[in-house]
Amino acid sequence: EIGTDDDIETAVAPHVGYKKVLVTGGAGFIGSHVAQFLLARGDDVVIVDEMNDYYDVRIKESNLRLIKETYPEEGRVSIYRGDICDEELMETIFEKEQPKWVCHMAARAGVRPSIQDPFVYIHSNIKGTTHLMELSHKYGVENFVFASSSSVYGGSKSTFFSEEENVDNPVSPYAASKKACELLAYTYHHLYQLNITGLRFFTVYGPRGRPDMAPFKFIDRVSRGVEIQQFGDGSSSRDYTYISDIVDGVVRSIDRPHKYEVFNLGKGAGTSLKEFIGLVQKHVGKKATIKIMPDQPGDVPYTCADVTKAYQMLGYKSKISFEEGIRRTVEWYKDAYVKKEIEVCPETQANGLGRAP
Ligand code: NAD
Known part of the structure; x- marks a missing residue:
């Protein structure tokens, strides 16, 4: 098993009645974290996932095993393996399960790989989301919540992002696909009065975090004594959000349907790269070997989420400080990888497009 969920806070949102949620x-x-939270508070969950190899698929299998083992009772969790664009499969799922809530987290993620292979992103993200909204309309779904991304702010001039900001300048196919989902979501709300909420997540990290992302990579590499790369002088800063805060925001959105809204879900504060590396060293207990690289063209020096709207309309507030989040993630990593002597090197384990930044 690649880790448990012991240190993820539960019961952050009030439970407002039984639900069957398609995740x-x-x-x-x-x-997988959202599914676990919903199951823990008593909802039933239907999972659909194609188990693609964007990163090591054993991590996803382990996530599912953990969920199944924790909730073995008949009917609590149903798992379907397949593509959300598969018409026959998805029709069967909606017909059989009749979910009234949809929490749509499936997507091809990653900015740089989307430049190499944009069509995978158009398929899973744009076609997939549209297909789910069609079915949600057809089967009378009461609330449709989906993952957008802070990457929609890509070409924006400002560094403190509010939902009011113009996001007409996505700078990668991934960002454009998320912006397209937001536009189509508006259309489905307009045409069919489907309740839809889009959530713009800001860099999410924590136990079971994606191996292609910097927080996992830094912890993994510093632990194994492998060199890490620091772009620029380390003063650039971004907004990192701990997984339990994201789960809290997602569940609040499921519980509070809106006609059509988009919310930022972030920490609401930036952390500099230098500070980030310092905290990883402190909690891993090893000194990092750092290779200083020139600034990446197009890198924005400072990005931060304005979470005022999510606070006002959802009651969302980030609770986990960055240091506490890193401490918990390192603790999980040690338990899941170091103690069990699982060697994970994202560069060799991730397949093809998995070699993301
Ligand atoms: P993830 O890759 O771990 O999870 C996405 C899952 O969707 C994978 O298990 C994958 O197999 C599945 N999937 C992809 N395409 C599918 C398809 N066509 N049919 C069925 N299943 C499919 O990524 P994550 O970090 O958990 O991200 C979840 C969502 O949040 C995504 O929509 C992502 O774009 C968004 N997001 C994530 C972050 C972050 O920092 N992790 C930031 C912004 C937005």
């Missing part, structure tokens, strides 16, 4: 991408990082 797409439920084998992935965020989807």
Whole structure:
């Protein structure tokens, strides 16, 4: 098993009655945590995931195993393996399960790989989301919550992002696919009065975090004494959000349907790269070997989420400080990888497009 969920806070949102929730991408990082939270508070969950090899598929299998073993009772969790664009499969799932809530976390993630292979992103993200909204309309879904991304702010001039910001300048196919999902979501709300909430997540990390992302990579590499790369002088800063805060925001959105809204879900504060590396060293207990690299073209020096709207309309507030989040993630990593002597080197384990930044 690659880790348990012991240190993820539960019961952050009030339970407002039984639900059967379709969680797409439920084998992935965020989807599996959301599924676990919903199951823990008494909802039933239907998971659909194609188990693609964007990163080591054993991580997703382990996430699903953990969920199944924790909730073995008949009917608590149903798991379907397949593509959300598969018409026959998805029709069967909606017909059989009749979910009234959809939490759509499935997507092809990653910015740089989307430049190499944009069509995978168009398929899973744009076509997949549209297909789910069609079915949600047809089967009378009461609330449709989906993952957008802070990457929609890509070409924006400002560094403190509010939902009011113009996001007409996505700078990668991934960002454009998320922006397209937001536009189509508006259309489905307009045409069919489907309740839809889009959530723009800001860099999410924590136990079971994606191996292609910096927080996992830094912890993994510093632990194994492998060199890490620092772009620029380390003063650039970004907003990192701990997984339990994201789960809290997602569940609040499921429980509070809105006609059509988009919310930022972030920490609401930036952390510099230098500080980030310092905290990883402190909690791993080893000194990092750092290779200083020139600034990446197009890198924005400072990005931060304005979470005022999520606070006002959802009651969302980040609770986990960055240091506490890193401490918990390192603790999980030691338990899941170091103690069990699992060697994970994202560079060799991740397949093809998995070699993301
Ligand atoms: P993840 O890759 O761990 O999870 C996504 C899951 O969706 C995977 O298990 C994958 O197999 C599945 N999937 C992809 N395409 C599918 C398809 N066509 N049919 C069925 N299943 C499919 O990624 P994550 O980090 O958990 O991200 C969850 C969501 O949040 C995604 O929509 C992502 O774009 C968004 N997001 C994540 C972050 C972050 O920092 N992790 C930031 C912004 C937005």
